[in-house]
Amino acid sequence: MATLSHSVLRSLEAIKTLDSSQFVSCFSPDAVLIDEAKRRTTLASIQEWFEEGLKDHQATIDIKDSGITDAETWVHAILDGNYEADYGITDPFPLYFHYFLRDGKIQLLRINQISPSEPTMRAVWAQSGNESDPISSLRNDILRIPAVPEGWVRVQVAAASLNYHDIFTLRGFGMFELKFPLILGNEAAGTLDDGKDVIIYPVMGNPNFQGDETIDPDRHVLGELTQGSLAEYVVVPKRNIVEKPISMSFETASVLGIAWLTAYRMLFTRSGLKKGQKMLVQGSTGGIATALIQLGRAAGMIVWCVGRSEEKRSIATTLGADRTFTPGEELPEKVAAVFDMSGALTFKHSMECLANGGTLVCCGLHSGGPFAEVDLMKLFTQGISIHGVYAGNKEEFEKLVWFVAEHDIQPYIPVVLPLEQVEEGLKTILDGRVQGKVVIKM
Structure with missing residues (x-):
């Protein structure tokens, strides 16, 4: 057993006597207590933790071992108490108290079941x-x-x-x-x-x-x-x-792994776009939207996008969008492909923006529910294609990585x-x- 500091000894004695006031007095004013990763960041909340977690459950503590390293003081203990009703715990259970001190007071107390010897x-x-x-x-x-x-x-x-x-x-x-x-x-x-x-x-x-x-x-x-x-x-x-x-x-x-890979597959695998064609992005500043704008610009597409505010539309322009529009705004001409991340609320507008033979590529449902109405007449009379995308395959990912590197694209x-x-x-x-x-x- 190590020779423990006064604050650590007093805190352990407070647990034995279930004295929350004495326990809190061992801590610095700005101390933190972390119990199984849940943080308490004020002395009042630390005292509340003591009252609810220890005193209300009539906890008892049995010290098994302790030690001191350059960074911390640790105490291995067995805790018991009336924990069955709240947590289903019927047997005594081991805990490690990891103390970090500053100027003789407890600055941080981390309580978990991780031994100090474990990385x-x-x-x-x-x-x-x-x-x-x-x-x-x-x-x-x-x-x-x-x-x-x-x-x-x-x-x-x-x-x-x-x-x-x-x-x-x-x-x-x-x-x-x-x-x-x-x-x-x-x-x-x-x-x-x-x-x-x-x-x-x-x-x-x-x-x-x-x-x-x-x-x-x-x-x-x-x-x-x-x-x-x-x-x-x-x-x-x-x-x-x-x-x-x-x-x-x-x-x-x-x-690059999720948003940018999804955007790459949407643009290069599913849209069928060729250099110089017009594309519309239903968004302007989200992760996939900005990826589509930057990738489309680097690939030589004419990039249009929709933004809900002047600030968002301005950011899209800075990233390479040729023109921006407000939500639902009628375009001056139809486009070859529309990229929709929102779903139900934008789906109708996305369909309306497509030229004959155009492609709608979808990858999300961040607005509305999981269902959207489809204009079936437009779908088959105008030869519209609809594709869904979720991430991409490894070959596409490798191509994305080298495309971004080759064009020196700096993601937003x-x-x-x-x-x-x-x-x-x-x-x-x-x-x-x-x-x-x-x-x-x-």
Whole structure:
């Protein structure tokens, strides 16, 4: 047993006597308590945690071991109490108290079941699904570094980006049954254990499936059936690794996996557009919309887009749009292809904007419900084609990476945040305030 500091000893004694006032007196005024990744950031909330979590359950504590390192003081304890009614816990359970001190006071107390000898990483995850209040499911703390299965590799993440898919996960929505807790994040770039800089191709599935992996019935993306990329480390199958061009920044590389890959497939695989033809993007500042504008410009298309405000339309023009329009506005002439990310509210307008033989490519339903009316007369008399797109295959991803590098495209990334501020980035997406891509830099 280590010789513990006065504050640590007093806090443990307070737990034994269930004295919340003494417990709180051991903390700095700006201290943080993290219990199983849930943060308490005021002394009042720390005292509330003590009253509800320990005193109300008549908790008892049995100290088993302790130690001191350069960074922390840790205590291994067995906790018991009346936890069956609230948590279904009937037996005593082990916990580690990780104390971080400043000027003799507790600055941070992290409580979990991770031994101080286990390697850990910072990560952001969904604790559960909450449809009405998705942000309440968010957790941001440390987890064990994942093991690497055979045939997989570990990537030390340098940068990752946020997607609306993360909001769906926090709500509990997915193409498959989600198993929580689940680390968020569908795309990232980083470094392998051997030092090679790479980008993660996010689409996974049945390794024995033959053909385009985007139609594999078992197809899923990083962060659905596997732990995601909003962490210091992520493990993925070897085949999901693509070399990062030397000239490409990690921030640029980190946004290519979902929004930009979806945009690439929409534009180059599904639209049938040729250089010099007109295209309309139903959007102006979202992740896929900005990708379509920048890719279309680089490919020599005439790019038109729709923006809900003068500010959004101005951003689109800066990114390369030739003309911008207000929602529902009649175009001066029909276009060869329309790219629709919104769904029900814009679908009718998208159809109306198409020339004979035109193509409508859809990839989302961010407005309205999952159903939209189709003008069947226009569909077959004018030879309209409609395609749905979700991400893309690995060959398309590799082509995208090198297209972006060759044309020196700088994706629109107005916000770069540290991992600790992921909640801020997700709120901009949830509230519809996001522009371009939000990148999280480790």
